[in-house]
Amino acid sequence: MLTGKDLTIEEVVKVARDNFEVEISEEAYERAKKSRELIFELAKKNVPVYGLNRGVGANKDRIIDEQFFHEYNVNLVRSHCVAVGPEASIEEVRAMMVVRLNTLLLGCTGIQPEILLMYKEMLNKHVTPVVPERGSVGEADIACLSHIALAMIGEGEAYFNKEKMPASIALEKAGLKPVKLGPKDGLALVSSNALSAGEGCLVLYDVDNLVDLADMIYSFSLEAFRGNVSPLDENVNKARPFPGQNESAAKVRNYLKGSYLWKPNIANALQDPLCFRCAVHIHGAVRDTIRFLKEMLLIQINSSDDNPCVLFKQEDIKSCGNFEPISWTIGFEAVGIALSHLSKASCYRTIKLSTEHFTKLARFLTPDPEHVIAYGTIQKPFAALDAEIRHLANPVSMDFYAVAGEIEDHANNTPYVVQKTRKIVDNLYYILGIEAIHAAQAADLRKNEPDFNLGLAGQVVYEEIRRRIPFLDKDRNLTVDIQKAYEVLKGGSIQKKVNELLKS
Incomplete structure (x- = not known):
């Protein structure tokens, strides 16, 4: 039930990925109707209102005649469709739509209530507009969200049950009629940060899961390393009470339940390399940045980012800058930087796992130094992927032009900030997967060592990796193994099984 005020990131994910249906609360719908009534009153009085009876952007001084309202709003939608590919995925567009529907329910736009019902019906009947995801500089995602509006009026393209077709046909198949735009509808449809926020909810959800997975892989590597x-x-850890550090440390202690590492004098060294010794601190930094970002993003998806802002209780409408998302844009930049540190630590752990000086195992974890090369070359792909992450972690929110006749002289590139974080996460599934491959090989080579046994999470990771990737007894095509490890980690089976064991 959408109210405009209490949407969660998990609910966005359920609607986007699991096709949960949405409903609109009666109170929120009534609020939107009152806001619409105010818009008509202002139009009748000819009060100058941006996007209503005046143009937008540099055309803010152009008068829009009442007889031209419908045509003007259709032209606004068409003219703002300037985005370029690739397309956002169906699940990402669904996330955008549920976020925008929720913020519209606050009654700060004056949009016609029928459009709110169109959002709901399109989500529930699986009509998903085709939305190119590049072209927004982040001061509202106008260039991209216009394509959702375009589909609503029966133009452009859309998916119906995952089959692409003209939007008019998709609406017809779903039993829906195109909306007829009226005063201010065009601006309300295209001007919000819903692309960035919708995609951002999915990315943040994935980052949250990824850091748990990284703790699980680390705990397994620590066992394989004899750390x-x-x-x-x-x-x-309590002596240094950073919340994220202590959360990761507590989780890793649980993941290592039953491990041989808790026995006295079992470790290879008094102190391990920092990639092992500081892992929970590094992963904890990701958790701390997530905590800040989640707080900011929840405000975003439960508040108005509209300009002008309708204040129907005061019977007023005010120009504003509420479309500025920089508070949580910076949060995504910080998460990208923190993930770069997590990536680097994983890469170094993998290098250390294949170095005989540290592990007391054969170089490159070969089972036969005379005849098997083993993991001598696999360091190159994770180094290349980490270099990509390091590049993607560079801040970009400060790079912008003054546009729209130079009246719009601030921006933040939030869509790209979110999308590059998405790419960082995907690369990390490969990097952590390669680490897990090494840890599994090292664990097999240690099987006959006295007292060696894996803890709760290590046993799960080992079994899930070995379910797809056998012990490396002779050289083979490791590209296949890397892809399988990526699929295992991204599939979520490791987290699911570890969490089930912790509950039992």
């Missing part, structure tokens, strides 16, 4: 658990000590 030292002293940095995980609860009191040691």
